[in-house]
Amino acid sequence: MSNLGKVDRAFFEEYIYPHLGAERDDVTLGPQHGVDFGVFEVGEKAVVTATDPVFVMPSLGFERAAWFAFHILMSDVAVSGLRPTHLAVDFNLPPEITDEEFETVWTTFDREARELGVSIVTGHTARYAGCNYPMVGGANAMAVGDPEDVVRPDGALPGDRVLVTKGPAVEAIGLLSIQFEELLELPDETVEEAKDRFYDMSPVQDALVAAEAGAVTAMHDATEGGVHGALVEMARAGGVRLDVSRDPIPILPGVLEACEFFDIDPWSSISEGTLLLSVAPDDADDVLAALADADVPAADIGEVSEGDGVTVDGERIEHPDVDPFWGTFEEFMGRLE
Structure with missing residues (x-):
């Protein structure tokens, strides 16, 4: 454990x-x-x-x-x-x-x-x-x-498109930037952007909008382990392989700067509010359009195929196992005392 x-x-x-x-x-x-x-x-x-x-x-x-x-x-x-x-x-x-x-x-x-x-x-x-x-x-x-x-978590099928909303480290930065605002050594505008991530920390609207818009075959919230952890868990649940690219993934304002300050990897950090989806290929554009209409940033980042595991930009990744958020939270709490 x-x-x-x-x-x-x-x-x-x-x-x-x-x-x-x-x-x-x-x-x-x-x-x-x-x-x-x-x-x-x-x-x-x-x-x-x-x-x-x-x-x-x-x-x-x-x-x-x-x-x-x-x-x-x-x-x-x-x-x-x-x-x-x-x-x-x-x-x-x-x-x-x-x-x-x-x-x-x-x-x-x-x-x-x-x-x-x-x-x-x-x-x-x-x-x-x-x-x-x-x-x-x-x-x-x-x-x-x-x-x-019911959209089952093990429903991803070879040929489906892989979609993601909001991008990495939404929860980690939404919480850390508010909790430790007085310790942040970043420009005021960046601090406010990082704090604004707080109300992005719900995937409820994302999931309901997507499910109504097209043939969604699986969905998974990127909680502990972040985007990388959620990709591995989705692939494992469906017994499939996910091949994705990082470049199309939306990254919300303030996230990367705050991740650098807190010295955490954005891709393995908890990201409640970020939703991963597998969608039938003919419906992917409709789902993306519905999410855009709901002001939810989203992108098509890759494909489901036969096999197992996850590759990001051609390199296989494993589950992070330990999320850096918890250790960082504990460390910065100590700095406040």
């Missing part, structure tokens, strides 16, 4: 995958390393479900922190192509949170849920000694819909 961040594939396959409880015929997609969601069927409906920590960073301001926490929870079900519908949430809060601060968190959850049409169906809320920010609980998000409309 890596010291920080998600467990790696070896740990998952040794300790988690062999112990998944009872086998049930209604489960049509179970746990896999690097796969965003699971699926089970109830009657004629598919229920897409995903579980994540409730991640609240008070230093962002509680409204902004709650917005991000909510969209993290929605993102993994949204990449199924189904619109999120239900949320169950558990808050294990640190003792120091005030009633007013929690009210801001909860009313923000309510506002964002109403906008997406998500109903909060159950939960648990309490203060406990020993609980600390930013991990203040967990939640289970769901999307209910037609099984035929």
Whole structure:
């Protein structure tokens, strides 16, 4: 197990995958390393479900922190192509949170849920000694819909085009630039550009727009491990090979400069909000056009083929395993103290 961040594939396959409880015929997609969601069927409906920590960073301001926490929870079900519908949430809060601060968190959850049409169906809320920010609980998000409309993470097919939105290190820079603004030794304009990446940290709109625009065969959010990690995970899930080029990938303002300052590799850094897609070749232009109409930067970066692994500009890449964000965050927190 890596010291920080998600467990790696070896740990998952040794300790988690062999112990998944009872086998049930209604489960049509179970746990896999690097796969965003699971699926089970109830009657004629598919229920897409995903579980994540409730991640609240008070230093962002509680409204902004709650917005991000909510969209993290929605993102993994949204990449199924189904619109999120239900949320169950558990808050294990640190003792120091005030009633007013929690009210801001909860009313923000309510506002964002109403906008997406998500109903909060159950939960648990309490203060406990020993609980600390930013991990203040967990939640289970769901999307209910037609099984035929589910975009499976293992659906990429040879001949499909590979698309990406927003580019690398969106989350890493959105969070680091706000958290450590006072330490940034960059021009003021660049700092503001880096901070502006914060509200790019949701792939929900990207996924729903793309799924409605054409034959999307697989989608994956570029979380820990960044763009490189997500490419490897998508190829592994589908049992296919991805051959991509880096040049067409959009890079948002402020990202590269901030990555250089924080000394992190943009391509292996966490990038919640960046979406990878495989799309039937005849529909790729329609999906790109729909994303452009929604003001989502996107590009066609390569092709799915038979085989395995990922090549970037002709060179094979492997999964980063350890995301540089966590170590950098810990280092710069120490500089603030």
